[in-house]
Amino acid sequence: xxxxxxxxxxxxxxxxxxxxxxxxxxxxxxxxxxxxxxxxxxxxxxxxxxxxxxxxxxxxxxxxxxxxxxxxxxxxxxxxxxxxxxxxxxxxxxxxxxxxxxxxxxxxxxxxxxxxxxxxxxxxxxxxxxxxxxxxxxxxxxxxxxxxxxxxxxxxxxxxxxxxxxxxxxxxxxxxxxxxxxxxxxxxxxxxxxxxxxxxxxxxxxxxxxxxxxxxxxxxxxxxxxxxxxxxxxxxxxxxxxxxxxxxxxxxxxxxxxxxxxxxxxxxxxxxxxxxxxxxxxxxxxxxxxxxxxxxxxxxxxxxxxxxxxxxxxxxxxxxxxxxxxxxxxxxxxxxxxxxxxxxxxxxxxxxxxxx
Numbered sequence: 001x002x003x004x005x006x007x008x009x010x011x012x013x014x015x016x017x018x019x020x021x022x023x024x025x026x027x028x029x030x031x032x033x034x035x036x037x038x039x040x041x042x043x044x045x046x047x048x049x050x051x052x053x054x055x056x057x058x059x060x061x062x063x064x065x066x067x068x069x070x071x072x073x074x075x076x077x078x079x080x081x082x083x084x085x086x087x088x089x090x091x092x093x094x095x096x097x098x099x100x101x102x103x104x105x106x107x108x109x110x111x112x113x114x115x116x117x118x119x120x121x122x123x124x125x126x127x128x129x130x131x132x133x134x135x136x137x138x139x140x141x142x143x144x145x146x147x148x149x150x151x152x153x154x155x156x157x158x159x160x161x162x163x164x165x166x167x168x169x170x171x172x173x174x175x176x177x178x179x180x181x182x183x184x185x186x187x188x189x190x191x192x193x194x195x196x197x198x199x200x201x202x203x204x205x206x207x208x209x210x211x212x213x214x215x216x217x218x219x220x221x222x223x224x225x226x227x228x229x230x231x232x233x234x235x236x237x238x239x240x241x242x243x244x245x246x247x248x249x250x251x252x253x254x255x256x257x258x259x260x261x262x263x264x265x266x267x268x269x270x271x272x273x274x275x276x277x278x279x280x281x282x283x284x285x286x287x288x289x290x291x292x293x294x295x296x297x298x299x300x301x302x303x304x305x306x307x308x309x310x311x312x313x314x315x316x317x318x319x320x321x322x323x324x325x326x327x328x329x330x331x332x333x334x335x336x337x338x339x340x341x342x343x344x345x346x347x348x349x350x351x352x353x354x355x356x
């Protein structure tokens with residue numbers, strides 16, 4: 001697996017995912033502004049990877065604030081402003097705000113001003129390590145849902161490139177393959193940014209996992225052929241009732257899966273849940289530059305002056321979700337009650353099967 005995020009102690013190196021699969025290159029972020037730009041421009045993307053990157057962005061912000069502040073109060077004011085700037089990069093993915101808030105809380109609870117940057121660096125590294133372990137747990141739980149052989153349809157990219165490593169939706173695929181199961185994947189291309197074509201197909205081929213690429217509008221027909229055993233996607237924010245915000249096109253897949261009696265699974269860490277919102281109607285949906293629709297890799301394909309609507313995400317109602325796969329267990333038929341049970345469970349780990 002290619003490493004998406006590399007921390008040197010002084011800078012953050014991010015695999016530039018806008019250049020994959022043709023070019024494997026890293027960009028160097030030496031300030032929190034660089035990290036914010038990388039997140040906004042989708043050089044790094046995927047909710048968990050965004051969260052980890054933002055955590056390191058807060059470390060870089062702390063280095064800068066340390067040189068400007070003469071008291072802890074002044075330092076925290078400086079850091080809070082930079083935290084808000086980082087959070088503004090992409091409003092839909094909850095992991096971004098979660099990680100930045102966790103870093104800010106750590107700064108506030110650290111007594112000695114001189115110790116804050118080092119404390120934040122250690123916490124960022126911990127967040128990165130935990131994300132990798134969480135993905136492996138998600139994969140282990142999710143693999144149990146797949147038979148000895150299975151064909152999985154996925155959307156966008158929820159693999160090692162979208163996390164600190166291993167992946168959520170593709171982590172399930174990887175864990176199943178590691179368990180000796182025969183798994184193949186159909187990957188939606190995922191317009192307009194083509195994360196399925198450029199990233200999912202790329203990383204599965206790197207790992208020698210059989211993958212077939214299809215356009216987004218082929219999904220219904222492929223399902224009708226009876227060759228898809230389940231759909232597995234990631235998530236950028238999950239409401240308290242189980243409504244799921246994910247890459248645009250996910251909702252369409254959920255509706256199609258329901259029509260064809262195909263299980264629709266969402267794989268996501270606990271950090272992706274937003275328990276402060278009751279339903280998906282409260283999720284702010286990011287709208288992006290229309291050029292992502294009118295151009296492909298810099299080549300214009302649409303008439304000049306055409307109006308464009310380009311929401312980056314949509315919301316799938318929880319009624320369409322067969323199960324949510326988390327590091328603590330599997331929530332079948334997700335709803336407010338079952339998710340509340342997950343929230344109230346032990347923070348470290350729920351014994352296997354308890355949430356079934």
